Structure formats: structure tokens, C-alpha cells
Amino acid sequence: MIKLALSTLFVLSNFLLFAQKQNLDFEQSEANGQPKGWSRIGGNNAYAFVLDSAVKHGGQSALKIAYTTGTGFSGAHRSLPVNFAGKKITLTGFVKTQDVGLTPDSFAGLWVRIDNEAGNALAFDNMQSRGIKGTTDWQSYTVTVPIADGATSIHLGGLLVGKGTAWFDDFTVLVDDKSIEKAPLKVVKLDKAQLDTAFNKGSGIELATLTKQQIDNLTLLGKVWGFVKYYHPSVTEGNHNMDAELFRIMPKLLTARSNADVNKALLAWLTTFGTVKSTRSGQKDTVDAVHKPDYSWFRELDESVRTQLENIRLAKRSEKSYYIGMMPQVGNPVFQHEAAYRQMKTPDVGYRLLSLYRFWNIIQYFFPYKHLIGEDWNRVLPEFVPKFANARDSLSYRLAALELIGRIHDTHANVWGDPIIENQYKGDYYAPVQVRFVQNQFVVTNYYNDSLGTASGLRRGDVIKSVDGVSTEALVQNRLPYYPASNKPTQLRDISRSLLAGHTPTVSLEIDRDGQPMTVKLSRYKQERASFDNKIDYSSYPKDSSYQLLHPDVGYLFLGNIKADKLPQIMQRFNGTKGLVIDLRCYPSDFVVFSLGKYLMTPTPFVKFTGGSIQTPGLFTWSNPLKVGQRGVDDPYKGKVIILVNELTQSSAEYHTMAFRAAPGALVLGSTTAAADGNVSAFLLPGGLSTMISGIGVNYPDGRETQRVGVGVDVDMQPTRKGIQENKDELLEKAVSLIRGSNQAK
Numbered sequence: 001m002i003k004l005a006l007s008t009l010f011v012l013s014n015f016l017l018f019a020q021k022q023n024l025d026f027e028q029s030e031a032n033g034q035p036k037g038w039s040r041i042g043g044n045n046a047y048a049f050v051l052d053s054a055v056k057h058g059g060q061s062a063l064k065i066a067y068t069t070g071t072g073f074s075g076a077h078r079s080l081p082v083n084f085a086g087k088k089i090t091l092t093g094f095v096k097t098q099d100v101g102l103t104p105d106s107f108a109g110l111w112v113r114i115d116n117e118a119g120n121a122l123a124f125d126n127m128q129s130r131g132i133k134g135t136t137d138w139q140s141y142t143v144t145v146p147i148a149d150g151a152t153s154i155h156l157g158g159l160l161v162g163k164g165t166a167w168f169d170d171f172t173v174l175v176d177d178k179s180i181e182k183a184p185l186k187v188v189k190l191d192k193a194q195l196d197t198a199f200n201k202g203s204g205i206e207l208a209t210l211t212k213q214q215i216d217n218l219t220l221l222g223k224v225w226g227f228v229k230y231y232h233p234s235v236t237e238g239n240h241n242m243d244a245e246l247f248r249i250m251p252k253l254l255t256a257r258s259n260a261d262v263n264k265a266l267l268a269w270l271t272t273f274g275t276v277k278s279t280r281s282g283q284k285d286t287v288d289a290v291h292k293p294d295y296s297w298f299r300e301l302d303e304s305v306r307t308q309l310e311n312i313r314l315a316k317r318s319e320k321s322y323y324i325g326m327m328p329q330v331g332n333p334v335f336q337h338e339a340a341y342r343q344m345k346t347p348d349v350g351y352r353l354l355s356l357y358r359f360w361n362i363i364q365y366f367f368p369y370k371h372l373i374g375e376d377w378n379r380v381l382p383e384f385v386p387k388f389a390n391a392r393d394s395l396s397y398r399l400a401a402l403e404l405i406g407r408i409h410d411t412h413a414n415v416w417g418d419p420i421i422e423n424q425y426k427g428d429y430y431a432p433v434q435v436r437f438v439q440n441q442f443v444v445t446n447y448y449n450d451s452l453g454t455a456s457g458l459r460r461g462d463v464i465k466s467v468d469g470v471s472t473e474a475l476v477q478n479r480l481p482y483y484p485a486s487n488k489p490t491q492l493r494d495i496s497r498s499l500l501a502g503h504t505p506t507v508s509l510e511i512d513r514d515g516q517p518m519t520v521k522l523s524r525y526k527q528e529r530a531s532f533d534n535k536i537d538y539s540s541y542p543k544d545s546s547y548q549l550l551h552p553d554v555g556y557l558f559l560g561n562i563k564a565d566k567l568p569q570i571m572q573r574f575n576g577t578k579g580l581v582i583d584l585r586c587y588p589s590d591f592v593v594f595s596l597g598k599y600l601m602t603p604t605p606f607v608k609f610t611g612g613s614i615q616t617p618g619l620f621t622w623s624n625p626l627k628v629g630q631r632g633v634d635d636p637y638k639g640k641v642i643i644l645v646n647e648l649t650q651s652s653a654e655y656h657t658m659a660f661r662a663a664p665g666a667l668v669l670g671s672t673t674a675a676a677d678g679n680v681s682a683f684l685l686p687g688g689l690s691t692m693i694s695g696i697g698v699n700y701p702d703g704r705e706t707q708r709v710g711v712g713v714d715v716d717m718q719p720t721r722k723g724i725q726e727n728k729d730e731l732l733e734k735a736v737s738l739i740r741g742s743n744q745a746k
Contacts (some may be wrong), residue, residue, distance in 0.1 A: 024171035026063045035063055038076045047074035055167050057094040057138045062169035065160045070531030075159035082151045084183035086175035090144040091156045093171040097136045099164045103544050106162025107131020110143045113155045118335055120682045122148040126159055191238030203247045203350025210386050217253040217262050219382040223297050226361025230617040231312050234273045238322035247350050263302045270308045276315035290610050293618025321614050331611035332695025333366045335683035342688035346394040351686040356388045363408055365617035368610050368697035369707045373408055380407055395424050401689055406484035409708055411676035412694045414484050429524035431500035433458050434536055437492040438719055442472050445724050448532035457520045461725035466510040486675035486708045493647040497537055539586035541729050553578040554739050560586035564595040571599045579640035579739030582660055584653045593659045598630035599637045600663035607658055610697030625701045628659045641666040642735040650674030657711045669735055671718050673710035
């Protein structure tokens with residue numbers, strides 16, 4: 001008994017030491033009063049984030065997150081390495097709330113996210129579906145997520161979305177229902193590639209002005225390097241660090257003065273990877289492929305190097321690869337073992353070229369829409385070699401990356417969350433007014449902050465003509481290369497959001513108000529931006545509720561707040577109505593393709609996909625069409641269905657639109673959508689730049705593509721300046737008119 005007690009005491013003391021070290025009990029503070037070891041996420045100035053000694057569950061203090069102004073969310077975050085073996089991670093903590101909003105998008109809770117090396121989320125739960133609302137006393141809550149293969153980090157904390165106050169205290173972390181301190185250490189076998197750290201602190205490459213020969217040499221190197229990375233069996237098995245291999249061969253090509261010298265250097269380099277076993281009948285490109293790999297550039301090399309590449313192309317490869325995987329049950333690529341080199345805020349020239357090569361080859365072999373880029377991808381590489389080589393400061397490097405990313409025309413692809421781009425390029429002072437591109441002009445459409453917006457001197461319907469003396473036409477032309485998107489309407493959507501941003505507290509605008517030219521000196525704000533309601537940028541007309549009856553005979557669904565488990569009662573309420581408007585000018589808050597689709601139609605094909613290949617990179621094949629709808633549903637919906645879309649309809653919203661327009665007689669009303677559908681695949685570039693691509697091809701059952709063109713509309717319509725001035729939702733009014741008949745709608 002004494003032994004057991006001592007053992008229990010030892011385990012408990014171990015856990016307490018872990019909890020204290022990680023500050024899971026919020027007892028330790030920094031000099032500024034913030035909880036030690038914790039960072040805050042979300043709106044910094046819209047929420048108080050402090051230790052509270054008056055309200056706590058145990059010990060001397062708890063973490064308090066309290067809404068002050070504006071909109072959004074705030075949370076506490078800390079990360080832990082996945083250096084242990086286990087199948088699931090559990091976060092338990094005590095939470096107390098006061099006046100947390102009761103709207104669907106307001107709640108408090110715990111959250112856990114598991115990431116892989118590239119920063120992709122493998123598992124995530126933030127209690128949104130069961131969030132804490134209202135005023136509650138201290139209660140224990142639990143969040144559990146699986147630890148998937150490839151997990152490298154755990155991110156966890158507490159969260160408050162919307163208004164109210166939440167306190168958090170006494171967190172515990174369990175692995176397979178046992179203290180994390182008792183979890184067995186993960187046995188990690190490092191691949192040979194991971195042991196090669198020769199160039200981790202720098203490439204050692206130095207360049208002056210590039211000659212044409214050097215540009216040609218570096219272009220060819222980028223193609224050969226990427227092909228070897230994804231095709232050579234010794235590389236796919238993890239025996240070579242291809243970043244390091246690049247820096248071993250690059251100096252030889254920089255000094256090569258002729259094509260013969262280039263081929264000689266490449267041939268010698270290729271032999272260092274070892275011989276390959278050919279399987280000429282096993283991995284040929286399939287006849288029914290929708291897209292085949294591009295090997296045309298092999299012709300740029302002499303016969304000896306071409307022979308080596310052909311042998312590698314036909315080599316026997318396993319179904320697993322060191323640098324690439326496929327997401328189970330989906331098929332989009334998972335880019336792995338791509339080091340971010342975050343310590344290099346401005347990567348040296350070798351690493352900048354690595355960034356170019358990494359991105360170019362990912363597109364070459366794993367982008368399902370390469371054929372829609374609109375230009376020969378092979379010609380893009382030599383154009384960007386000097387651009388990346390000459391991008392010698394952190395902003396220039398990021399702008400070069402943005403320009404390159406923009407050339408694939410994919411709204412999913414950008415440089416996400418980079419403070420240098422946001423602050424140094426776009427500016428850290430923002431206007432309190434929303435601007436949208438409407439009917440070929442930039443129009444003030446709303447206020448991010450009512451009081452600051454009213455005081456700005458701008459009104460809804462004002463047309464922006466120039467910013468600090470530069471016409472909006474010139475601004476657009478200057479910014480288009482650095483605002484990646486699938487099509488121009490979506491580029492203009494994104495340019496609109498930062499059109500009035502800058503580096504100074506005021507900006508001079510030339511505007512048109514009802515035909516009268518005016519000059520307005522507009523105040524811009526930095527810290528106050530936290531109180532801006534940016535939700536209006538992501539939903540044309542945000543609603544607190546997910547549904548309503550617009551008329552006794554017209555139902556309305558706003559998918560920005562939808563919950564799948566509420567659909568049975570919602571659809572029962574809409575039973576017998578003449579028509580249903582589904583508003584997808586937003587991002588769906590829940591995936592309801594099948595849970596809503598079953599009410600709208602019997603099983604009907606609505607989509608089919610293209611997916612890539614690990615064994616034959618660059619090969620894409622069709623999936624079978626997927627159906628939506630169900631037979632035998634109680635009270636299927638029999639009214640007319642109209643779906644509202646615009647440039648905010650993106651990704652999942654486009655996928656939902658494709659599904660619901662399969663309903664008999666359904667109409668899509670609005671304008672060109674963002675044209676980026678399908679699951680995304682994220683990856684990192686040197687300097688810690690985070691980007692992604694659309695990872696699978698999404699097509700209608702007849703093969704029609706949605707990338708770059710959008711889902712397509714049946715009734716083309718945009719808001720008007722007059723409607724904006726009168727704060728009318730003209731698209732919704734048109735939908736109601738089509739359902740009820742024009743006479744009733746008047």
C-alpha cells in the first residue's frame with residue numbers, strides 16, 4: 001500500500017512538474033503580466049488577455065479573455081512537440097463564462113490542432129459544434145483528437161469567439177488517457193536525407209549579375225533537379241536531401257561556359273544517385289489519363305543525359321515517396337520533408353533559387369490545373385530565375401514569390417499570413433470603409449466601424465477615382481501581379497480590400513458622388529483596426545441566423561451560419577414553400593452537401609475529380625462521378641431552388657453550388673465565382689513562406705472545369721451603385737421575384 005502510494009505520488013509529482021513547466025495552470029507570468037509560455041491568437045485589441053487573480057479555479061490565477069470592442073475572436077495558444085508515441089491526444093481544462101453571445105458564431109471552448117512538418121492540420125477540434133454559451137460556472141471540458149502519422153506538433157489552448165468573457169484554468173494533457181509524462185518516447189529513425197545537414201546554415205552560393213548562359217544553365221538545372229527529386233527511386237526512398245544536392249551541383253553549372261560543360265556536370269551528378277532498376281512495362285503513362293507528364297524538355301539535353309533521365313523515368317518506384325504523399329480518401333498531394341528555413345528571413349541567393357525550383361516543380365508534377373495556366377509553364381522558369389536571384393531583400397523576395405504564384409491563376413495559392421507583405425507592401429494603416437469592385441469601378445459599400453466610417457466623410461455609393469494622386473486604374477495595373485487569384489474579378493476583390501491601406505495616418509482621395517467630383521482627406525487607423533468588422537469582407541450580407549422565411553412562400557438559407565444537425569427542422573419549416581434561396585455568397589460554416597442535398601433531389605451525379613500520381617508524377621486520371629441526393633426522404637423539398645453566388649463564393653462554397661444546382665430546375669444567380677475548388681495542399685518555401693495549391697481537379701460530370709471560370713451562372717447579375725446607396729440586396733430581391741413571379745414581387 002505504501003509502495004502504491006509512493007508510486008502514485010511520484011507520477012502525480014511528475015505531472016505537476018510538467019504542468020508547471022508548460023504553465024498549464026496559468027500560475028506563471030511574464031514581466032508584462034501575460035501568462036508565461038502562452039501566446040495570444042486572434043484580435044489583439046478587440047479582447048483583453050490577462051491573468052486574473054480574483055476569478056480562478058485553483059491556485060493563484062486563471063487566464064481571462066474578455067471582449068472589448070469590434071468583432072472576431074481571441075485565444076490562448078501554446079505548442080508541444082510530438083516526441084512521444086500515442087494514438088490520441090486529450091486536452092482537459094476548466095472553463096467559466098459570462099455573457100458569451102448566443103449567436104451561432106459565438107462560443108467559448110478549448111481547442112487542439114495536430115500539424116505535420118509542413119504546417120498542414122492533420123486533426124482539429126475547437127468545440128464549435130458544442131461551444132460554451134451564456135453564463136456558466138467552472139466546469140471541466142475535454143477535447144480529444146487522433147495523432148495521425150506524420151504529426152510533428154500539437155497546438156492547444158482556450159478560445160473565445162464573439163462577445164463575452166471566458167476564464168481558463170488547470171489544463172491537463174493526456175496521451176492515450178494517460179499523463180503525457182508517462183507517454184513512451186517516439187522512436188524516430190532518421191532517413192539519410194535528414195542526416196544531411198551540410199547546408200542548413202546557408203547555401204554558400206554567391207552571384208553577381210547573371211549572364212544569359214547562367215540563366216540557361218540554372219533553368220535546366222531546376223528542371224533536372226525536380227525530375228530527380230520526384231522520380232529517382234533512391235531519392236523517393238529518403239536517401240538524399242535534395243535541397244543539399246542542389247547546392248552541391250549549382251556551383252558547377254554557374255561556372256559552366258558551354259552546353260557541353262553543362263551536360264558533363266549533370267551526367268556526373270546523376271551518377272551519384274546510383275543505378276536504377278528499369279521496369280519498362282510497369283509504369284508507363286496510362287492511355288486513359290486526362291493529363292500526362294511533360295518530358296518534352298528532355299530534348300534540351302544531349303543523348304547521354306537523356307538516356308539517364310529515361311532510365312530514371314522508367315525505374316521501379318514504390319507507392320510511397322519521401323517528398324510526396326497523398327491524402328487518404330481524398331487524393332490531394334501532401335508535400336512532406338520540405339524544410340521551411342524560417343531562420344532565414346531573407347534567404348541567400350541559393351535558397352531563393354531553391355524556393356523557385358520547389359514551387360515550379362510542384363506545379364509541374366502535382367498541380368491538376370497546369371493545363372489552364374494560359375502559358376507554357378516551361379517558359380516561366382527562365383523568366384523568374386533572374387527575378388529570384390536579384391530579390392536581395394525580404395520584401396523583394398516575397399514579391400517575387402507572389403508574382404510567381406500568381407502565374408498559376410489559383411485563388412487558393414498565395415503567401416498566407418506574412419507580416420512583411422501585410423505591413424511593408426500593403427501598409428499597416430487601414431481605412432474604416434469597405435470598398436468593392438462593382439460595375440467596373442471601386443465603390444464604397446459599407447463601414448468596418450460605424451462611428452469611424454460615418455466620420456470618414458465617405459458614403460455608400462461613393463466611387464473612388466484616385467488614391468494620393470494615383471488613379472485607381474494605375475493602382476490596379478501595378479498591383480495585379482501581386483494579388484494571385486484564378487480570375488480577374490477575384491483579383492479585384494482582393495485588391496479592393498487593401499485599396500485604401502497605406503503607411504500614413506491619412507490619405508487623399510478623389511471620388512465621384514452622384515456625378516459630382518470631390519476630394520476627401522481620409523483618416524486611416526493602425527491599432528483601431530482590431531475593432532473593424534471584417535466579416536463583411538467574407539460575406540456579402542452577413543446574417544445572425546442561418547435561415548428565415550422571406551415571405552410565407554419563400555425560404556432562405558444562409559450557409560455562412562448553417563449547422564447540419566439543424567437541417568431537419570429547417571427543411572420541415574420550409575415544407576410547402578414555393579421556393580428556396582440558398583445564399584452562398586459566403587463560406588459555409590458546415591459541410592452540408594449531402595445533408596441538404598438529400599432534400600433537393602434523388603441521387604444525381606454532380607462532380608468528378610482528377611487526381612495525381614506518386615509513382616508517375618505529372619500523371620492525372622479521372623475518378624468516377626460522385627452523386628448527391630437520396631431516395632425515400634420524408635418530405636423532400638419540391639419548390640424552386642435558386643443559389644446566390646458572387647466573387648466571395650470560393651472553394652467549399654463552389655462545391656456546394658455544384659451540388660445544389662443538380663436539383664431539378666435549380667438556377668444559379670449572380671456573377672463569376674472565385675474559381676478555386678477542391679481540397680488544398682499546403683507547403684512551405686524558404687524563409688518560412690506559407691502557400692498552397694488546389695490539390696485535386698474538380699469538374700462537372702461532363703468534364704467541364706470550374707477552375708479559372710467559376711461554377712457558371714444561369715442568371716448573370718451584379719449589384720448596382722444605386723442599390724448599394726439604398727442598402728438593398730438586389731440579388732436576393734431578384735431571386736424572390738423569380739420564385740414568386742414578378743407581379744407579386746413588386
